[in-house]
Amino acid sequence: MELNPAGPELGDAFGMQLSESLRLERPVVAYVERSDGLISPSGSAQWLGDEESWPPAVLELLGRASGRVLDIGAGGGRHSAYLAGRSCEVTALDNSPLALEICRRRGIEDCVLGDVGKSADLFRDSDPFQRVLLLGNNVGLLGSAAHGTEILRQLHEVTTEDALILAEGRRPVAATEENHAYVTANRARGRLPGELLMRIRYGTIATSWFPYLFCDPSELALIARPAGWEISEVKDFRYPGSPPAAPLLSYTAVLHKSAPGTDARSTG
Numbered sequence: 338m339e340l341n342p343a344g345p346e347l348g349d350a351f352g353m354q355l356s357e358s359l360r361l362e363r364p365v366v367a368y369v370e371r372s373d374g375l376i377s378p379s380g381s382a383q384w385l386g387d388e389e390s391w392p393p394a395v396l397e398l399l400g401r402a403s404g405r406v407l408d409i410g411a412g413g414g415r416h417s418a419y420l421a422g423r424s425c426e427v428t429a430l431d432n433s434p435l436a437l438e439i440c441r442r443r444g445i446e447d448c449v450l451g452d453v454g455k456s457a458d459l460f461r462d463s464d465p466f467q468r469v470l471l472l473g474n475n476v477g478l479l480g481s482a483a484h485g486t487e488i489l490r491q492l493h494e495v496t497t498e499d500a501l502i503l504a505e506g507r508r509p510v511a512a513t514e515e516n517h518a519y520v521t522a523n524r525a526r527g528r529l530p531g532e533l534l535m536r537i538r539y540g541t542i543a544t545s546w547f548p549y550l551f552c553d554p555s556e557l558a559l560i561a562r563p564a565g566w567e568i569s570e571v572k573d574f575r576y577p578g579s580p581p582a583a584p585l586l587s588y589t590a591v592l593h594k595s596a597p598g599t600d601a602r603s604t605g
């Protein structure tokens with residue numbers, strides 16, 4: 338076998354992690370690598386557990402889902418399958434072929450391989466969605482302020498007037514020395530403190546580098562408004578099993594379309 342000084346082979350590392358965990362019937366660990374070299378372990382169990390392991394805030398949010406639902410970054414399809422079992426018409430969108438294969442095996446028929454940044458092209462000709470899910474901290478997929486506004490603008494285009502985005506986000510933390518340096522570098526470049534560039538590694542395989550965003554609800558509101566969305570119903574929560582004294586970093590939020598006339602997109 339040849340050594341590979343150019344680094345890991347590009348591939349579907351996240352989907353491989355999920356598939357391997359299901360095949361081996363035990364949790365397996367992938368690694369999240371940040372652009373400054375920080376590497377953190379990330380277990381598969383958090384993406385494959387059923388509703389008994391979900392935070393009450395997420396279950397409550399899912400109670401708002403009905404009709405035609407777009408599950409963005411659906412992963413192994415845990416939320417898609419839950420809602421399909423409750424009479425929702427679910428479309429799972431993901432850029433991981435292996436994750437979508439798991440969704441299909443769970444009975445999700447409408448699985449779309451694609452990038453959230455291409456939602457308008459992917460769904461312009463479909464019936465509009467009534468609900469959009471950004472769960473499993475998938476507010477992170479907004480990536481940055483500008484990219485996030487563009488994604489939300491596209492979601493505005495492919496959803497009904499009374500649509501809701503059911504979102505889960507996570508605030509940035511700057512408690513460690515590395516995080517503090519990363520946040521400081523972001524601020525110096527005019528970026529939000531929680532903008533990251535990262536990739537997922539599993540075994541010898543890595544995804545491409547992609548932008549990821551930790552943001553607080555007020556930052557999310559500023560990203561959403563120019564795209565015609567308002568944030569409401571913010572609820573802070575901790576993941577089950579977190580120490581009670583751990584900082585409250587996670588939150589759920591509902592985004593609804595701005596009233597006509599207050600939509601920043603219509604003023605320009």
Ligand SMILES: C[S@@+](CC[C@H](N)C(=O)[O-])C[C@H]1O[C@@H](n2cnc3c(N)ncnc32)[C@H](O)[C@@H]1O
Nearest residue numbers: 384410411412431432433436451452453472473
């Ligand atoms: C953190 S996982 C969450 C999965 C799922 N929502 C859950 O909670 O179990 C993020 C998912 O988003 C997908 N993803 C990442 N970047 C994406 C992109 N640009 N477009 C579509 N899906 C993406 C990944 O493949 C992965 O399945």
